[in-house]
Each structure stands twice: as C-alpha cells, then as structure tokens.
Amino acid sequence: MIFDILYLSLLILLLLAGVWTVMTLNLLKSAIGLAVTSVILSLLLFRMDAPLAGVFELSVCAGLITVVFISVISLTKPLAAAEARARDRSRVKRFIFLPILIVIVGAVLYALRPHLDLPLPPAGLETDVRQVLWNVRRLDLVGQILIILAGVFGIVILFKDRPDTKGEIRRTTDKDRTDTKEGTKS
Amino acid sequence: MMLPVQVLFSTGVIFIILLAVAALYCILFSRNLIRILIGLELLIKAVTLLIALAGYITGHMALAQTMIITLIVIEVVVIAVAAGIVIGAQRHNQSLDVRTLRNLKG
Numbered sequence: 001m002i003f004d005i006l007y008l009s010l011l012i013l014l015l016l017a018g019v020w021t022v023m024t025l026n027l028l029k030s031a032i033g034l035a036v037t038s039v040i041l042s043l044l045l046f047r048m049d050a051p052l053a054g055v056f057e058l059s060v061c062a063g064l065i066t067v068v069f070i071s072v073i074s075l076t077k078p079l080a081a082a083e084a085r086a087r088d089r090s091r092v093k094r095f096i097f098l099p100i101l102i103v104i105v106g107a108v109l110y111a112l113r114p115h116l117d118l119p120l121p122p123a124g125l126e127t128d129v130r131q132v133l134w135n136v137r138r139l140d141l142v143g144q145i146l147i148i149l150a151g152v153f154g155i156v157i158l159f160k161d162r163p164d165t166k167g168e169i170r171r172t173t174d175k176d177r178t179d180t181k182e183g184t185k186s
Numbered sequence: 187m188m189l190p191v192q193v194l195f196s197t198g199v200i201f202i203i204l205l206a207v208a209a210l211y212c213i214l215f216s217r218n219l220i221r222i223l224i225g226l227e228l229l230i231k232a233v234t235l236l237i238a239l240a241g242y243i244t245g246h247m248a249l250a251q252t253m254i255i256t257l258i259v260i261e262v263v264v265i266a267v268a269a270g271i272v273i274g275a276q277r278h279n280q281s282l283d284v285r286t287l288r289n290l291k292g
Contacts, residue, residue: 007194011201014235018205018228022212027220034224041231045254048242053254057234060258065227065265072220072269076276094215098208105207109200132248133255140252144259151263158270 007047014040019102023095025088031069038062052129191243198239206232219272219282223265230261 017040021033038061045054079087133141209232212225234254241250272282279286 018208050251053251056258129248129251132252137252140256147263154267155270
C-alpha cells in the first residue's frame with residue numbers, strides 16, 4: 001500500500017467519528033457512532049491486508065458490542081426531562097474544549113512530525129494467519145478460552161437471584177417494579 | 187527526506203494519538219457510566235489500529251492479526267462484564283452517575 005488518499009481519508013473519518021461519538025449528547029447516537037467508528041476501522045484493516053482482523057472487528061465490535069450497548073441503554077432508566085436538560089448543559093460546558101484540544105495536539109504532533117526509525121525485520125517469516133494462530137501463538141488461545149469462561153461466570157454471578165434471609169429465592173416481579181415506581185413517585 | 191513507509195507510520199500514529207486523546211477525555215470528563223465504557227472502547231480501537239499499523243510496517247501482518255483477534259476477544263468480555271456491573275449499579279443506585287457510587291467510600 002502506498003501513501004494514498006483513501007488511507008488518509010479513512011483516518012480522518014475515523015477521528016471524526018470518534019470525536020462525534022464522544023461529543024454527541026444522546027447516548028443512543030453515541031453507541032451508533034461507536035459502531036460507525038468500528039466500521040471505518042474495519043475498512044482500514046482490510047486496506048492494510050488484514051482481512052481476518054477486519055471481519056472480526058466488523059462482526060464483533062460493530063455488531064455484537066453495539067447490541068450490548070443498546071441493550072444496556074434500554075435496560076437503564078432515562079433521566080427526567082428537567083434533569084436531562086441540566087445534564088446536557090453541564091456536558092456541553094465540559095466537552096466544548098475537546099475539539100480545541102484535538103486541534104492543538106494535532107498541530108503540535110504535525111509540527112514535531114515524529115521521525116521513527118523503525119528497525120524493519122525481514123518480512124514474510126510467518127505469512128499465514130492460521131499457522132500463527134494455531135501453532136505459534138497457541139497459548140493465546142488458552143488465554144482466550146479462560147477469559148471467555150471468566151466473563152461467562154462473572155455475568156452469571158452478577159445476574160443471579162440471591163436468596164433472602166428466609167432461604168427463599170427472591171425474584172423481581174412486575175408487582176415489585178410497580179411498588180418501587182410508586183414509592184419513588186411519592 | 188522520510189521514506190513512504192515512515193510517512194505512512196508517522197501519519198497513522200498522529201491520528202491514533204488524537205483518537206486516544208478523545209477517548210481519554212471521554213473517560214476522564216464523563217459522569218455517565220455507559221459513556222465511560224464507550225470511551226474505553228474508543229481507546230481499544232486506537233490500540234487495535236496501532237497494532238495493525240505496526241504489523242503492516244514491519245511485515246508481520248499475520249502476527250498482528252492474531253494479536254488483534256485476541257484483543258477483540260478480551261474487549262468483548264470486558265465490555266460484557268462491565269455492562270452487567272453498570273446495570274447492577276443502576277438498579278442499586280437508581281442512577282448512572284459515577285458520583286452516586288459512594289458505597290465503598292471510606
């Protein structure tokens with residue numbers, strides 16, 4: 001790949017999508033912005049001859065993680081209108097400096113233009129991803145399995161219904177939720 | 187005069203640093219727990235791009251792809267567990283504001 005316009009355009013789009021994700025006031029739009037950032041990163045990975053990583057990024061990060069975020073947003077209670085307006089005003093005040101900071105840091109980095117003397121080892125030692133994944137980095141797979149198991153057990157424990165003092169398993173019913181809402185209102 | 191490879195790398199690194207700055211700003215200045223998770227996601231995206239760029243420049247793209255796949259697996263598990271904790275905290279405190287999480291305050 002030569003230094004081309006498409007690569008630069010994708011990098012600029014990635015940064016813009018990331019900043020929009022951070023700056024937008026609506027949480028749902030923020031989650032969608034994150035998905036867009038993932039899609040642009042996937043395109044960059046495809047452009048860098050990393051199709052397997054690109055497919056993973058596209059399916060898992062742009063798909064699954066966006067679903068997780070939207071589920072969390074829908075499971076949590078939104079703020080009241082007055083609270084939301086006050087929160088938005090406070091948020092705008094706090095995040096108005098981000099674009100300025102990005103421009104300043106970008107200008108400084110461009111002026112310094114970091115000259116990196118990269119020691120380039122002979123390329124093509126291992127070209128097949130499957131070879132590297134299954135033979136060279138075999139221990140990583142064991143780590144991945146352990147991490148997935150830890151995550152599964154963690155989520156099971158987080159959402160387990162705990163028994164109360166009488167030894168009965170307490171489950172949240174619709175009646176409980178109604179009572180809680182009425183108690184909150186009063 | 188810099189080689190095209192070095193121009194490619196240094197340009198990429200500048201954008202990666204800028205994305206990481208935006209993500210860190212989001213983590214540091216947000217009060218909403220979900221937004222903090224979104225900032226963490228953005229930071230991981232910057233790291234993913236850095237690994238891919240380093241792999242591309244050094245010619246070890248296969249190894250870089252393996253690392254990225256491992257990173258994505260870890261990222262999914264971290265986000266799933268953190269989302270569970272966020273839902274639990276919201277049910278307990280009736281709020282997603284980090285300032286309400288004072289249960290462990292000494």
